[in-house]
Amino acid sequence: MDLATVLQNAQHPNPEIRNQAEAYLNQAVEAQYGPFLLALTVELATESRPAPGRQLAGLYIKNLITATDDAILERKTNQWLQCDPATQSQIRAGFLEAIKSPVQVVSHTAAQILAAYGAVDVPRNAWPDLLAALFNNINSAEIQDVTKVASLEALGYMCDVMSPEAVDNNVVNQILSAIIDGMRSDRRNDVRLAAVTALNNSLDFTSQNFENQVERNAIMQAICEATQASEVKIRERAYECFATIADLYYDKLQPYAETIFNLTLSAISKDDPAVGMQAIELWNTICDTEVNLLADIEDGDANVSDYLKLTEVAAPSLTPLLLQCMTKQEEDADEDDAWNISMAAATLLEGIARTIENSIVPLVLPFITENINNANWRLKEAALMAFGMILDGPTGETLSPLVVQAMPILITCLRDPNTLVRDTSAWTIGRICELHKSCLSNEILPHMVAGLGASLEDPSSKVVSQACFAMHNLSEACSDESEANSNVLSHFMPQMLTKLLAITVREDWEQDNIRATAYEAI
Template identity: 40%
Template sequence: MSAPDLTTTLLSCQNPDPTVRTAAEAALASAEQTNLAEFFLALANELATEGKDVTVRQLAGLHFKNLLVAKDDVLQAEKHDKWKAIPAEQRSVIKSTVIGAIRSPVPVARHTAAQACAEIATIELPYQQWPECLTILMENVTSASVDDGIKISSLECLGFTCERIGVTLPMSASPEISPETTDLMLTTIVDGIRADRPNPIRYAAAKALGNSLAFTRKNMETPTERNMIFQTICEATQSEDALVREAAYDCIVQIAYQYYDKLQEYMQTLFQLTFATIRNDVEKVAQQAIEFWSTLAEVEQELIDLANELAETGESPPPESVCVGYVKAALDHLCPLLMETLTKQDEEAEVDDDVWNLSMSGATCLGLVAGTVEDAIVGPIMPFVQQHIQSENWRYREAAIMAFSSILIGPSDEAIGPYVNQSIPILLAALSDSNDLVKDTTAWTIGRICEYHVRCIPGDTFPTLVNGLAVKLLTETPRIASHACYGIHNLAKAFENDDTAATTGTNLLSPYMPQLFQTLLQVVDREDASESNLRIGAFEAISMLIQNAAPDVKNVLLQLLPVIIDRLAKSFHMAALTNEDKEHKEGVQGLLCGLIQVISLKSTKEELFPYCDAILTNFIQVLQTKNATCHEEAFSATSAIVNILEGDFVKYMGALQPFLMAGLRNFEAYTVCIVAVGLLGDICRATEAAIAPYCTEIMSALVDALQNSSLHRSVKPPVLGCFGDIALALGAGYEPYLHVSLMMLSQASLTRAPDDDDDLIDYVNTLREGILEAYTGIVQGLNDGNRIDLILPYVDGIFGFLEMLAQNRINDIDNEVLGKAVGLVGDIASSFGGQIKTQISAPYVMELLKEGHATEDPTIVETCKWAHSLVQQVLAA
């Protein structure tokens, strides 16, 4: 593509006419496919040519950058590989052109060039293939003859490079950045952040330093270099420019997160700096200083949790992972400071605005501190709360309530319980406060009390509490009403597994159920219910009330069911003239499906049966929409109906089948696919052989799912397990599908995970569970159908998989996999008897049984005993 053509094409990509825009985008895509190296060079020249229209230069640089960037890891690797495949001499010309554009006198051009240059550096620096890049950038920053704007763009380029390397390196096969490279980067950045530099340069350097900390551990391990980095950052916190100070504190936050073990000798300085800044600096900088303590609390919480986990096995954490307890040591000074920030509410902000201000930062930090120090937070905070919770000054009233709310997640019932008990009457009165922010915080606090310390609520105030929250559902703003829904939801959740209801047939909520259902359904119909998640909060509260309803309100639930079905039927006639209307309509339909599901789970077959025709008719209409969330809810609710109706569900299969197939093939909305697979398993278990007429198409869809390389990996384990469900349902009728399913299982069993990838190890364990469930179902199904002989040729492959599991037990298989493996051994022994004596006598079979016994898990141990007795029978035969 010639330069004039490229200029025109880039501008056409911004044309409001979709026809012109689409043609231009296609032309750029064609140029990329035809000769990528020439296209890169053409874009680089467009970016670097002085006198060109600045918009065109910017568009060229951004398109250059986007040719190397992707959000998807696989696509990102492909783009990097395409760049590396360009001959070195051609890349050299392109790189020289792009980095030269950083010296442009045009600010937009050099800034865009910095972005494009950073993408190339991200690919090449880990392989030490472009050392002159850093040399040029260093010269730009340190040379006295270079314009400040060029220094800033050069530091921006370093910052972008560090940021991109920090993001892409952990997810790629690239080598670690060499110490020489990080040394040169840091030298350049530290030079830019010097106190004698102009503030815009210092700001760019501070941002770059923050981005570099992700991969400069070698430098942080060296005391002299670490001291230099800390000194540089601390000096920057004293800059007269707020942006520089904010960026410097961001660096301190990064160090707290990534280098906690290096903080000790600097903590006194950081303590003094952050406290002075929180108390005296402008809001944005003060918030960043608070963030340091928030991060410190989060890190210490993780280290405490690690120490507790290790203590269970008699181990101790390594020295670099020991919690020093900085937060607890600072409590007496930190808590008063944070409470001071709580009184600096933003008077201009609307209650319904989630504006991140100083008081919110302080409250968040206080909550994290409470989670870390637990009971120790009560002493420093509660005197402030008690002194100001009924203050005449609304700022102090709200701050006291917010402080109390913030620490609820940390302390035990024993430590905070007496204060909760005393606070309920005061908080209920504060729900009618003259100040909206006080009411809002109060409603939120009551919800948190119901979530974390519901047992501390005095029994005699329970009626007042329920009624107090219910009144706010219809009379307050959406935000406060949403908090009230949250409180009712948590009150209902407190009655999970309630033994009292099981024996007495009732609980404290029973008298309020009819009125709460009626009021919450009125909330759903509020014109402003879409604000502050109010409608969703109301539906969730109704759902939790249903789930934990005592037996004495069964009739109320059965009266509610036709009301919900009717609402779902009427929802299809709601107007949907705009996208917002459509989202609202489909959101309501999904939520109503969820309510039908929870009511169904509380009902017997006889109670539910009269409503099933109407329910399934409505569900199928929901499945005709294009909303994935609605499909998930409808499929999940249908599963509940299937499990209750059992074999009687077969009457609905003809109508449901096309939509079930669409769900099984919905590879893009993979969560829908997962739920559809779960529904299929439930249908197989409920209808058994009646599923046979639909199985050819079903198996085709499952095999397609397994062969689809772009399908999210989480779908594949349940798909494999579903083979077992189908085999159990069909018995001998599974024969037509046996070979293909065993081939899929064999291929899946080859999947391995590297020892250092915890996520992949977890996934492979889930995959193996699915494989074992499938093998178990197939063996049991064919045995029940008297055709176990069909699987005999495949037995060696199954035992090969079991051998691999036995060999990998120590490293990467969990107890769930082990339990299912032992169960499969027992099923094989029971089904084949002496036919598999050779295979079952292998040492690894006994090793699996031995490992199962060693888990001391009662279920696994019982399975091991059963399997062991069957194995012994085979060996003795």
Template identity: 45%
Template sequence: MDIPNALLATTSPDANLRKQAEDALNQAVNENAGQLMVTLSQALAAEDFPTPGRQQAGLFLKNILDAKDYALQELKIQQWYSLADDVRNAIKQYALSSLKAQDAIAAHTAAQVVAKIGSIDVPQKQWPDLLRILVENVTSGTDSVKHASLETLGYLCEGLDEDSLEASESNQILTAIVDGIRKENPDKIRLSAVVALRNSLEFVNENFSRDAERTHIMTVVCEATQCTDVQVRVRAFECIATIASLYYEYLGEYMSVLCDLTFKAVQADQAEVGLQSLEFWSSICDVELEFIEEGRYGDPAVAAANLKRYVETVLPALVPMLLNTLTQQEEDQFEDDTWNLSMAGATTLTLAAQVVEDAIVAPVMQFVTTNIQSANWHQKEAAIMAFGSILDGPHQQTIQPIVENAMPVLITCMNDPNALVRDTTAWTIGRICEIHGVVMARCLGPLMQLIVAGLDQESKVAAHMCYAIHYIFQSFSELDEGTTPLDPYFGHVFDKCLMTCQLSSEENIRVSAFEALGMMIQHGSSNATPHILSRLTSILEHLEGNIEKHKANPAYGQEFYGLYTCACDVLVVVIQRVDHDIRPFADRIMQCLLNIFSTGHTTAGEEAFLATGALAGAIESDFKKYMTQFYPVLIAGLSNVQEHAVCASAVGVVGDICRALGADVNVYIPEIVNQLLVILRFPNLNRTVKPPVIAVFGDIGLAIEGEFEPYFQHVVEMLLQAAQACVAVQVDDEDAVEYLNQLRESILEAFTGILQGLSSHNKGPLMVPALQGIGQFLALLSAETNRSDSVTTTAAGLIGDIASILGVQAKLLLKEQFIQSLLLDTSRIDDDQAQSVASWAKQLVDETLRL
């Protein structure tokens, strides 16, 4: 099948023909990608080729270059640049010419292709005339060419990183886009231009910093909000919301106009326009919340200088507008979760409450008290939603008395005939349990009755009741007493939750009920333990029954995986709570877990590993009898590097088993160590896996002690290489700093565990040749300003072990100034354990230096 016919066949209703066509195209990619890409670009540009074929040619061409996975995208970029220059230029020219296609679908597809190639070439300066050509198309081309070129600019900006463009390039793009938005242009062109502006806003910060340019941009965008085309209005307000997020500091002179435009859109325009207008106010709230947080936990002076308090200024007008949106519920809103004006209004009201705090209470509560007893369900539900939306924000002394007084009314509302009223009431009660849970102490009896009854209501209501259980038990666990006010209700609520888990046919309810059970198990008082143990048999019977059903109906596995995941979560918290008392149930639990592993499901397998680790930790050496069956499962998990969460869970189990079995684990260690080293060599390893893999070598060393010697050389070389890679990162990259601290701590833990294990067999001196590398690592840590307290304390612990175990052999290292600096830093940490470690390590170092 030749390429043109294959392209046409990809749209055939005949599945076999489509498969043949796709196979032919994929084979052509593998045989000669460059030649195929030229052919595809020619097909896209061919005016006499049928539209479906042109569209498929463009999409297939784009997909050859496109990938969502970062590593695969980098590979495709390399493959693109491996093509000869004349081949790449031909592809680009055919794609560019296709923007002038008479067929609108072909031109639209060409916009995607040009933008994809541009996202690769523009940052590398490999298509220097692209932006000039697109700008010329927009300013002087026909309407269809303008439209296609603006689409291209929009897609291009969407695909570029923020630092990909120089100022001159972003100026070219902005000039073309703003020209396209002008009200003199047809609506179709204005729409593509507004979309392009939305995608380009991250690149135009310099333009926004200049008054005249900023005002020109704001003027054309505000004009676009009044366009007769509803989609142009929607996209224009979307632009305004994005501008609020990116350029909040420049909005002051435009706020009067923006208030007028957004308020009118919410109150009088079509719903989809109103939704985007509300998004503007949500964006303002988000920015102001960031500054408020900065004022609380960062630099108050900077926060005060940047916070303009727009929300507080417009609050007298904003609150009534938002409250009015709450009354505009859809008639079928309980069954249909489609995002609408009342939902968006509630979200914005919630954010506004967090921004203005106590100032929100009076105007909202006036609305609540007026409408909460209304016979009109719209007004009643809106009042309850308004109340639930302002629970998080006002100070506790302001809102808690109101919450206490509201509870009897809310409990009554749970009997309302309207399902949406009950649903919103249940959500509000859940929010109260989350944010003001201890307030519930005075009405626990009625509340618990309400919760148990609510579990029998519609699925959405029941899910909110589970949410309430979750947080009410979490709230009372913080009282830190042997008993809690929830004790009298524990058994009844627990059993009702368990029944919901076992009998509900809806997965979302089962998941919510299992989560509530887990929280009850985790936070129930000591008096609850016998009841939990008495129900464990029922939990296991339910799990075993479903495993058998799954075996009988393997094709319906998707129905069971969610249950397995939730059941494993519950087993983990049960095991952690009852510890050694889990032994009578261990055989049944392990058999269930082995059956779950056999399904091969990723998420269920991940949770099953966590449950296995918890079981090993609880029954300790008794876990040995399960190793014959479990060991192949463990190795398979360690080998599953592509599913990084599963792999990391399996690594965690290695540590649990080492602690449980001690020296008895040695028979399994050769393959485990080999597999751990394979993981670390994997080129595309998810970085979250690396720290636990490194740290677990410390667990292995502690478990097998002197038997670690055969692995010592390879492992220590790897640790020293990892230590050398721990270079400093920019202060403002919080994620990188956190990861680096995790990595450093894991290296320290590994050295500590290995050294302690070797010392028990008098093999500690094996570590002496590594002291120079360890010293370089400790020196790096000493100089690091972003070092966490945990890293500092762990480093002090390793220093103490080196002094204790190696003595005078480590004297050269221990007299270094950075050693004293690390110990001093540890002693200054406001933590008893850290100070104890510092004192212990310093004493050992001082004694060694006196020798």
């Protein structure tokens, strides 16, 4: 049986055939590691072989040097390091040949292999011509673009797994220069996309370069230019790079804050939704960083000067744009669970509220007041969602009067003809029960429980799930009185238990996890 057939059989649905093939492969690795790895490499690099078999060979090669378990990884690494040097040279040459394949699936697989074995060899100076070969692939006019793409992928993957301390600083600089060069605006889009993706993978690896202002400026300039590329995916990846930088190098963002602000506002308001969502994710990262930093400052673990106030400065312009995005909901909320710009904007609004706290209220309140009773369901639902999203951040003193005013409207919205409006109303009530239970007066409680009781019987499983969430949080809010003979919920308990138990036997009990959610509420 030839090697290609064995590799195919290792994927066979029949357990007996699959087990026999796997046993053969494992035995070959243990008995003849070097020759067997070389045979796999020949299978990968031979252009006349079928692409699926070459890919299988490549994946098996990669698995021989990678592992999630440290002990297994050490054993596999030692197997490679102890391989006969002459055989190693042939294998490495085969890897470099495979990355030049015009077959994309083969060159992509070879990129992963080069990165995995390169991450072992480069820090040990055991493969001195690897990086030179990859740099030549990227820069040579005679090399086809599919190879340039794969070579950039290999550099990015390698940076993702190598520690910068393990390699010479000149090596890091050379890798970064090659990636930045690949991002040039005169490059083909597929090459630029591979380069900007590689840059994102290498940002942690190139931490020393971020300490140098000239080099940092060059990196930021390259990313800024990539945000203006004609290809959507390139622009999206560029904002992903910015988000990674915000996470890793927040303290270096101040000189670039205005440029990032202008670019992201344009992306959110005018660009493709995929790009806009990634720009929103950048600000989510900034918000998370600043919330954590403010907590550290309060605990005495950070200095006030470390806080750049990026969210605070951006919020007055960013918030109206997010509210506009929140009106772009998906038509069919019951069937389309895909992440969209409306959800992304709502999540960022919550992040801003947690960061700037009370200052968010005047930025959002006019929108809520104007639209919470709007006949247009999109505007109404966006107003409800906005209110729910700012409940965590501002103080109870600031929000209490607003919550009291909003409760009757929220209860009424539980009966709205639109499913998404009912869904968001129940969720917002649940958030109030969780975060602002002091606002739940004895006067409003019967109306709220009656409204949620009806929602527990809603035809939409999404609404039912949120009503269970609200009942769960309402019960938690009353837990302080659990030792008493009765509390404000006692009167409603028999009816609520009956309705919650009925949910567990609904025909759609598997939808939106409503059976488990009902049991949690019970």
